[in-house]
Amino acid sequence: MTTRHGINWDKAQALQVAERNAFIGRMPRSRELSSQAAGHLLFGVPLHWMNDWSTPFSLYVAAAQGARFTDADGHDYVDFCLGDTGAMFGHSPRPVADAIARQAQRGYTAMLPSEDGVWVAQELARRFGLPYWQFALSASDANRFAIRWARAITHRSQVLIFNGCYHGTVDDVFVDLVDGQPQTRDSLLGQVYDITQHTRSVEFNDLTALEAALQDGKVACLLAEPAMTNIGMVLPQPGFWQAAQELCKRYGTLLLIDETHTISSGPGGYTRAHGLQPDLLVVGKPVAGGVPCAVYGFSAETARRAEEAKRNAPPGHSGI
């Protein structure tokens, strides 16, 4: 018998083969769709990482509602993934589905505002406590834009993150601490710039390292989830955020809180539930009930500085 990490390895492998075979036997329609997809979809899936899951081929979804979905072979599942929180409040919530159907009859892309945006911004201000808002299509975009504003406002280039973070496809923050040194994340494809030139990383909950990273006054913003949710769940130690916010203020660094996952803490996110006072705040994924959309908010002072930065910039594309 071979043992690995205290596990009977032969038995584990036999179980894996049995599970794979059972999956293949139960999913003839998903299997057929997978083989058709292989003809025209790179890696046989619409987004290449959908191929990372451990099943022999992709499971195809037929329909999803609330906390359940049905696959193409008619099996019913309780969905603990919920679109990695895009569907945190259930698949196809009735009010969202109705609103989409209504709006689909009235046009949906005009390069001009409509009345709904006014109400939504008022509601975001009421819930999150930040008075000014902008919209984006994904949390990745919102984080990218918020970083851009922070750099424009502060005239500083550095971004600070916590080791092990994930904030979407924001190249700037694909940096890991390896033996205490920032290093571009190995898995990042096709990026040729030296990201570590403008990104610093420290361990979460390490106030000494945080202060050391901030004290030269070169960091535009600290981008952070209030509790880290992408390396398992790492909660802040008592008093951590109080002290971290004071450090940011002391060294003139803007605090950019990414509530994309931690919105699950309550209607105003972790920020509201724990009385944080960020300068910028991002919410993506579930904020539009699963429709691709994100929002980011500004404190009054940050909004004033952002407007000033834009007014002082030459006209033309802002990159935001």
Ligand SMILES: Cc1ncc(COP(=O)(O)O)c(C=O)c1O
């Ligand atoms: C904390 C956090 N922020 C941002 C994102 C990016 O979201 P999106 O892929 O919708 O841009 C993710 C994605 O998982 C995330 O976990």
